[in-house]
Amino acid sequence: MSWRRLSSLALGLALSASVATASHIEVTVGKDGNLEFVPANIKAEIGDTITYKFFAKNHAVAQSTFGDPCQLQDNGIFSGFTPNTSPNAAAATDFTIQINDTKPLWFYCPQQNGNHCQKGMVHAINAPETGNTFDAYKAKAMQAASPSTPAVGTLPVGGLRKLHIDVGFNGELMFNPNNVTELIRTVIEFSYNPANHSIVQSSFDKPCQPIEGRVEGGFIAPFVPTQQAPSGVTFELTVTNNDPVWFYCAQTKKSHCQAGMVGSINAAIEGDKTFQAFKDLAAKAGESKIGPDSPAIGALRVNGTFLASIGGVVLDTTALDPALGMEIPPPEMNYPPYIGGMAGGNQPANYQWGDKLSDEAAAILKALQYIDNFIVIILLKGYEKVNQGEWSDVYPGSITQTLGSLVAQALIHRRTYTDSLQHFGKDVAKPCEDLQMDAALKDVDTWMMTVLTGLQLSMGATLDAMTRISTSDPWTVPALATGLGSQARMSAVVNLMQNHVAAAAPREVLIPHALAQNYVASHWAKGGSCAPPAAAKDAAKTWPALVIKEKVMQQDTNRVKEVVIDVPKSAEGGLFVAWLGPWGGLKYTSVDGKSGKATVPDTLSGHVWAVLTNKADVKAADIDTVTVAGPEIMWVSQQWSTSDL
Numbered sequence: 089m090s091w092r093r094l095s096s097l098a099l100g101l102a103l104s105a106s107v108a109t110a111s112h113i114e115v116t117v118g119k120d121g122n123l124e125f126v127p128a129n130i131k132a133e134i135g136d137t138i139t140y141k142f143f144a145k146n147h148a149v150a151q152s153t154f155g156d157p158c159q160l161q162d163n164g165i166f167s168g169f170t171p172n173t174s175p176n177a178a179a180a181t182d183f184t185i186q187i188n189d190t191k192p193l194w195f196y197c198p199q200q201n202g203n204h205c206q207k208g209m210v211h212a213i214n215a216p217e218t219g220n221t222f223d224a225y226k227a228k229a230m231q232a233a234s235p236s237t238p239a240v241g242t243l244p245v246g247g248l249r250k251l252h253i254d255v256g257f258n259g260e261l262m263f264n265p266n267n268v269t270e271l272i273r274t275v276i277e278f279s280y281n282p283a284n285h286s287i288v289q290s291s292f293d294k295p296c297q298p299i300e301g302r303v304e305g306g307f308i309a310p311f312v313p314t315q316q317a318p319s320g321v322t323f324e325l326t327v328t329n330n331d332p333v334w335f336y337c338a339q340t341k342k343s344h345c346q347a348g349m350v351g352s353i354n355a356a357i358e359g360d361k362t363f364q365a366f367k368d369l370a371a372k373a374g375e376s377k378i379g380p381d382s383p384a385i386g387a388l389r390v391n392g393t394f395l396a397s398i399g400g401v402v403l404d405t406t407a408l409d410p411a412l413g414m415e416i417p418p419p420e421m422n423y424p425p426y427i428g429g430m431a432g433g434n435q436p437a438n439y440q441w442g443d444k445l446s447d448e449a450a451a452i453l454k455a456l457q458y459i460d461n462f463i464v465i466i467l468l469k470g471y472e473k474v475n476q477g478e479w480s481d482v483y484p485g486s487i488t489q490t491l492g493s494l495v496a497q498a499l500i501h502r503r504t505y506t507d508s509l510q511h512f513g514k515d516v517a518k519p520c521e522d523l524q525m526d527a528a529l530k531d532v533d534t535w536m537m538t539v540l541t542g543l544q545l546s547m548g549a550t551l552d553a554m555t556r557i558s559t560s561d562p563w564t565v566p567a568l569a570t571g572l573g574s575q576a577r578m579s580a581v582v583n584l585m586q587n588h589v590a591a592a593a594p595r596e597v598l599i600p601h602a603l604a605q606n607y608v609a610s611h612w613a614k615g616g617s618c619a620p621p622a623a624a625k626d627a628a629k630t631w632p633a634l635v636i637k638e639k640v641m642q643q644d645t646n647r648v649k650e651v652v653i654d655v656p657k658s659a660e661g662g663l664f665v666a667w668l669g670p671w672g673g674l675k676y677t678s679v680d681g682k683s684g685k686a687t688v689p690d691t692l693s694g695h696v697w698a699v700l701t702n703k704a705d706v707k708a709a710d711i712d713t714v715t716v717a718g719p720e721i722m723w724v725s726q727q728w729s730t731s732d733l
Contacts, residue, residue: 165246395429548599
């Protein structure tokens with residue numbers, strides 16, 4: 089049997105608010121021996137997924153038109169038949185579809201033995217309340233001619249047919265199920281359980297040994313040492329023909345393969361090459377082996393995140409431990425391959441470092457690292473809650489997968505600063521152990537806004553850094569610039585999750601690095617261990633946080649037209665708010681000294697930064713020289729909406 093590698097999930101617009109709130113509906117097919125779908129008639133929204141669970145004896149889900157029930161319509165959805173001997177335990181194989189519009193969908197079971205459809209075994213999604221109702225469809229089905237179509241053996245189409253195999257089921261040395269017959273196009277999903285197992289394809293004649301050279305398409309999935317159930321680690325393959333497949337666990341401790349931890353797909357029922365014959369051969373086999381690389385075929389996923397390679401045959405499932413936020417590896421040490429797989433790549437093999445690192449560049453890189461220390465720590469802590477903690481039911485798997493990638497990418501981004509500083513023998517910014525995280529982690533929405541704020545700070549400060557040190561330290565420009573695109577994409581994802589447009593502006597906002605690190609320090613730092621490093625220009629200067637007490641909305645456009653700020657008592661003379669919009673979009677408005685009111689320029693949209701200053705008309709790169717308080721981030725307005733068209 090040959091296999092096809094599954095691509096990672098296409099995220100794109102699936103990250104919009106509609107998908108972030110999508111529902112998952114489970115429908116049982118033939119449970120308790122009843123010829124019925126439960127629930128039989130359901131409502132579903134765009135983006136919702138429906139999974140069908142099959143019970144005794146041999147059912148399927150097929151799509152018809154309303155007018156011709158019991159007959160598969162042209163290009164209709166079909167699950168394939170799923171035999172099962174149990175009336176109350178679902179088959180290991182299920183079938184999932186996604187709703188792309190809210191038009192009515194009509195389904196039935198096409199089992200000809202017993203004429204299931206004609207006995208009323210039908211199902212509808214988004215059936216009308218009048219006219220072509222579910223009851224009317226069921227009545228037509230019970231009058232339909234037999235036999236139903238399609239016949240047993242027809243291949244699945246229009247959805248995801250998936251067979252679930254537990255690796256190390258219930259703590260035992262076994263795959264469950266271990267001997268299966270499946271249709272072409274079925275995805276085989278192996279789920280790792282506690283212990284330390286692997287999944288390796290062999291030939292029938294040489295059990296417990298990988299296929300030599302694997303020119304025939306043999307697969308190898310790695311050892312996964314874990315005590316976590318479920319582990320979140322899966323290995324997926326797609327059946328592309330009916331040839332038999334033989335596989336085993338290569339763990340030599342307790343001789344798993346020889347002890348019977350073997351499996352087969354589409355093995356013969358009779359003859360000399362049955363599953364039992366393979367298991368008997370394995371019991372007599374020599375020491376198990378595993379190939380040098382994993383996986384070469386198939387899709388390895390951790391909590392939905394696709395890993396193209398792990399650089400070996402052991403998957404470290406502890407790689408996103410929150411403790412990583414406090415660890416600064418030396419330049420020569422790589423993160424576990426798992427992190428690179430989640431991030432889509434590792435730190436550069438060659439930064440093309442120059443001959444020196446100027447003092448100004450060192451100070452700026454340290455400031456950027458201080459900001460990224462915070463981003464890494466807040467991402468790790470929140471992801472732990474989303475992945476397996478109290479927020480685990482908030483997002484669908486595709487969103488959780490993306491957030492895992494954001495965490496891994498943040499770890500890789502931070503290495504730009506730490507690797508460069510250490511290469512030139514400079515001190516790094518030690519991660520702060522006393523960051524005040526409780527408020528930022530009070531709920532998932534606050535966490536996401538905090539992450540977005542950190543990303544915006546990092547991007548703005550990076551632009552400032554490139555402006556300041558591109559001449560003295562030109563090698564830093566590509567190292568810094570190439571990370572901006574990834575951070576911008578991160579921000580776009582978070583914007584979508586907050587029901588904002590992905591990109592609210594054509595350029596990023598430039599924020600002086602001293603102000604950016606001051607924001608982190610003034611909002612989340614606690615105690616002397618969290619003090620920001622010396623900025624390039626003013627080692628001692630810090631500013632209080634800018635407090636926006638009120639936002640006044642313009643009702644017809646839902647735009648913030650005015651703010652009321654808390655004017656610091658120490659402020660003297662005329663005050664202004666510098667509005668930092670997309671690069672080149674700096675605006676100033678005056679502040680009423682008594683009321684604290686300031687107008688928001690109507691040319692700004694999306695997220696902008698406000699800085700309280702004692703002087704106007706200062707360039708963005710020099711705003712820190714006239715700062716009184718701030719900066720503070722604020723969403724002003726969507727740049728346009730469908731009502732504008």
